[in-house]
Amino acid sequence: MATLSSSLLSSSPLYKSRFSPPPTLVSRIDFISFSPRTTLSSSTISVVSPAFLSITVKQNHRRNSLQVKSVASPTETVSEFDEMVSGTRRKYYMLGGKGGVGKTSCAASLAVRFANNGHPTLVVSTDPAHSLSDSFAQDLTGGMLVPVEGPEAPLFALEINPEKAREEFRSASQMNGGTGVKDFMDGMGLGMLVEQLGELKLGELLDTPPPGLDEAIAISKVIQFLESPEYNMFTRIVFDTAPTGHTLRLLSLPDFLDASIGKILKLRQKITSATSAIKSVFGKEENKPDAADKLERLRERMVKVRELFRDTESTEFVIVTIPTVMAVSESSRLSASLKKESVPVKRLIVNQILPPSSSDCKFCSIKRKDQMRALDMIREDSELSGLTLMEAPLVDMEIRGVPALRFLGDIIWK
Numbered sequence: 001m002a003t004l005s006s007s008l009l010s011s012s013p014l015y016k017s018r019f020s021p022p023p024t025l026v027s028r029i030d031f032i033s034f035s036p037r038t039t040l041s042s043s044t045i046s047v048v049s050p051a052f053l054s055i056t057v058k059q060n061h062r063r064n065s066l067q068v069k070s071v072a073s074p075t076e077t078v079s080e081f082d083e084m085v086s087g088t089r090r091k092y093y094m095l096g097g098k099g100g101v102g103k104t105s106c107a108a109s110l111a112v113r114f115a116n117n118g119h120p121t122l123v124v125s126t127d128p129a130h131s132l133s134d135s136f137a138q139d140l141t142g143g144m145l146v147p148v149e150g151p152e153a154p155l156f157a158l159e160i161n162p163e164k165a166r167e168e169f170r171s172a173s174q175m176n177g178g179t180g181v182k183d184f185m186d187g188m189g190l191g192m193l194v195e196q197l198g199e200l201k202l203g204e205l206l207d208t209p210p211p212g213l214d215e216a217i218a219i220s221k222v223i224q225f226l227e228s229p230e231y232n233m234f235t236r237i238v239f240d241t242a243p244t245g246h247t248l249r250l251l252s253l254p255d256f257l258d259a260s261i262g263k264i265l266k267l268r269q270k271i272t273s274a275t276s277a278i279k280s281v282f283g284k285e286e287n288k289p290d291a292a293d294k295l296e297r298l299r300e301r302m303v304k305v306r307e308l309f310r311d312t313e314s315t316e317f318v319i320v321t322i323p324t325v326m327a328v329s330e331s332s333r334l335s336a337s338l339k340k341e342s343v344p345v346k347r348l349i350v351n352q353i354l355p356p357s358s359s360d361c362k363f364c365s366i367k368r369k370d371q372m373r374a375l376d377m378i379r380e381d382s383e384l385s386g387l388t389l390m391e392a393p394l395v396d397m398e399i400r401g402v403p404a405l406r407f408l409g410d411i412i413w414k
């Protein structure tokens, strides 16, 4: 077991050259285990970023390299996992960002980290292209709670099929569409009300759903699940969310759906009180009152989803990005939109940072320079610079299965 001191770190020539004057903020580097015991005086240190160091240790004439995460400048590597893990009140973490940046890996690694810190945890995917099963290397499909093997406290996964959820919603809104009802109401001189219902275009909306609608319905379905007693145990809920554009639209949808469904229900009330004959259409036919009840419940859940997205006490949206100009620009726009929607966002994960190459790999050094520029861009971006930066290296293995997720989680969630 060895501890690196900040003086050892700041004596690294690379560190000095990259940070001139060298930052004085490095206060601690976490413990590193060596087996068998190793003297660190024969080590070399290079700086990947202020948050990462690469250490090469000579041991019995063999060189071993490892990366360690350090606790450096306050805005970049302040250890905040303690805050995320503390308390048994239920908290929701929603991970979002551009496609392929590592949302699923980060979400799954956070879920494993929570579970290993004693929180009964649920990880949810509402993305049509579910990859939780791939990430955990376990079959988690089926749309129901599935236990994940491996972590210390209970960890369950739930993959919601968004299309199936939309079909359920469609059947709940059938009361809007039937021509039988329109003919009947026309006959009663109330066709105008039906036209007003038609104007809401809910049927059309469901035939060609805008991106994000499926996710909105799927999330409302999760909320429905969470209300049942078997879900009471979960103190941490991690959402592996849909990609950026979808997520953004989703955020404004609950308001829209609430307004639409609310209108339908109000119109229905008008119709039922207008004439007892029409009332019988809704009152005596078995399906109609059920449909209205379903709609009412859906509306209530949509309101809950909207509130949940904005609740700073219990919810946090974590942006995941990679160090490229395109991903950083998109993350900046995402952060601005989240702010506009009053969605709480505090942390930004920069994933897949290349470690420095000890070889003369030209491709690697050009790529790393590019990444460093993107990191600088984050520091200078008015939207992103205020967020806590959490950096994760590009590792040389595929992140699959609980042990790999644990490894990644221990690096990111400090």
Ligand SMILES: Nc1ncnc2c1ncn2[C@@H]1O[C@H](COP(=O)(O)OP(=O)(O)OP(=O)(O)O)[C@@H](O)[C@H]1O
Binding pocket: 098, 099, 100, 101, 102, 103, 104, 105, 106, 127, 131, 243, 351, 352, 353, 392, 393, 394, 395, 396, 397, 398, 399, 400
């Ligand atoms: N830090 C990392 N080091 C190495 N590989 C990584 C890292 N992060 C993610 N990956 C790999 O990148 C691939 C994409 O990751 P992941 O599925 O988590 O991304 P995603 O953002 O959820 O993608 P999508 O938007 O398609 O759902 C996976 O093969 C994963 O193992």
